[in-house]
Amino acid sequence: MERFVLVDRDGVINRRIVGGYVTAWEDFQFLPGVLDGLALLAHHHIQTLVISNQACIGKGMLAPAALENITRLFVRQIEDYGGSIGGVYYCPHRPEDACECRKPKPGLILQAQREFGFSLTETYVVGDSLTDVAAAEAAGCPALLIAEDGAALRMAASPALAGVFPNLIEAARFIIARSPSSISDTASSPDPHG
């Protein structure tokens, strides 16, 4: 079966805008280790799906077409670097819309699962907040957090939390080490990242 990882966008792939949103491509800054981490996952035949709340759409701060443009540009950069983005799922709603897709609800994860058919219990959700962990838990997925203060988050989080890492490349190595086909992959093609 093809394997996937579900990755939050702001705070995991790109730098979070504190108290705001990425509303222009100039504001989209890849975090350290992200392009390498996504390329490493693709090298191990793990496809990345992006799962992200973007209430800026529902609040009228960003047009859907402008969000699509930002998406097209960051996906192209990841793919130019050797990564593989199989799909990008956004919740465009505001918290008060009470939709089924805004994390911590599992709607986006379940939508991706219906489209790609992966095993929820074997698919990691990588986020930067307890909201991501709660969405993973509600969907039945294991969760990984990207965070500086790992110890504090580990205390606060749910049993779904399987690990806390300082950046995406460390999380990618963890996922690869726990993937069933990683042994045969390593035997057939040496990993250039060590």
Ligand SMILES: [Zn+2]
């Ligand atoms: Zn929604």
